[in-house]
Amino acid sequence: MSSEHPPGDRGREKWREDFPFTSAGEDEVTRREFVRYLTLGSAGAALGSLALAGMTQVRVPAERVPxxxxxxxxxxxxxxxxxxxxxxxxxxxxxxxxxxxxxxxxxxxxxxxxxxxxxxxxxxxxxxxxxxxxxxxxxxxxxxxxxxxxxxxxxxxxxxxxxxxxxxxx
Ligand code: FES
Missing domain, CATH: 2.102.10.10 (Rieske [2Fe-2S] iron-sulphur domain)
Structure with missing residues (x-):
């Protein structure tokens, strides 16, 4: 009977080779993504606040109607x-x-x-x-x-x- 795995790697499932993340690794990826989304979200919120502040400060000159x-x-x-x-x-x-x-x-x-x-x-x-x-x-x-x-x-x-x-x- 031939083996798909090298000696010492016996019992390792095929899907682990295709998707080599462990549970801990998966958590790390998720944490990294979470931090990235948090950073992007914060930057977006900051830009939105700046834009809103700018809009409230800029007064469009009023039309002078007799x-x-x-x-x-x-x-x-x-x-x-x-x-x-x-x-x-x-x-x-x-x-x-x-x-x-x-x-x-x-x-x-x-x-x-x-x-x-x-x-x-x-x-x-x-x-x-x-x-x-x-x-x-x-x-x-x-x-x-x-x-x-x-x-x-x-x-x-x-x-x-x-x-x-x-x-x-x-
Ligand atoms: S508001 Fe300061 S002198 Fe008029």
């Missing part, structure tokens, strides 16, 4: 009117330093986005958060930490109504 804001007669001389433009998330202010003068600004401070308010006597827009000051006549940052002027909002008066027609936002 919008009626307020009747001119409802803005007192030496006073202001608050509104939102170009979106409901963008606080904005119209100031009326004189009878014939209207100026529109984003109300967001250019430092850390607190809202500014109008001080007519000093002709300034003041940010209370860190004492930022802007010139009310042109929006220039004149004191405190704000790094740049307020964003202007373009205004037009149409048949007694003040319209926002551009600018504003961040």
């Amino acid at each position: 919008t009626p804001i307020v009747d001119l007669d409802d803005i007192p001389v030496a006073g202001s009117h608050l509104f939102r433009y170009p979106t409901d998330d963008d606080p904005a202010i119209i100031i009326r330093p004189t009878q014939d003068e209207l100026l529109g600004y984003s109300q967001r401070c250019t430092h850390l986005a607190c809202v500014v308010h109008y001080e007519h006597d000093d002709q300034e827009l003041i940010c209370p958060c860190h004492h930022g000051i802007f010139d009310a006549r042109d929006g220039r940052n004149t004191a405190g930490p704000p790094p740049r002027p307020l964003n202007r909002i373009d205004l037009e008066v149409r048949e007694g109504v003040v319209w926002a027609v551009g600018g504003g936002g961040h």
Whole structure:
């Protein structure tokens, strides 16, 4: 009777030659695969988180749609009117330093986005958060930490109504 196995290897099954992993070896392969899948899964989750964070940080510029804001007669001389433009998330202010003068600004401070308010006597827009000051006549940052002027909002008066027609936002 001939043997399929060399001497000393007697009793070893044929399938072991075709599939030479032991139980311990199989566990090791499984563990290795598990670690690989875990690593790939973690990397995928990290990339997904980064992509999500990026999407929330990138703001698509809002479209500037001409919008009626307020009747001119409802803005007192030496006073202001608050509104939102170009979106409901963008606080904005119209100031009326004189009878014939209207100026529109984003109300967001250019430092850390607190809202500014109008001080007519000093002709300034003041940010209370860190004492930022802007010139009310042109929006220039004149004191405190704000790094740049307020964003202007373009205004037009149409048949007694003040319209926002551009600018504003961040
Ligand atoms: S947020 Fe306006 S000065 Fe800091």
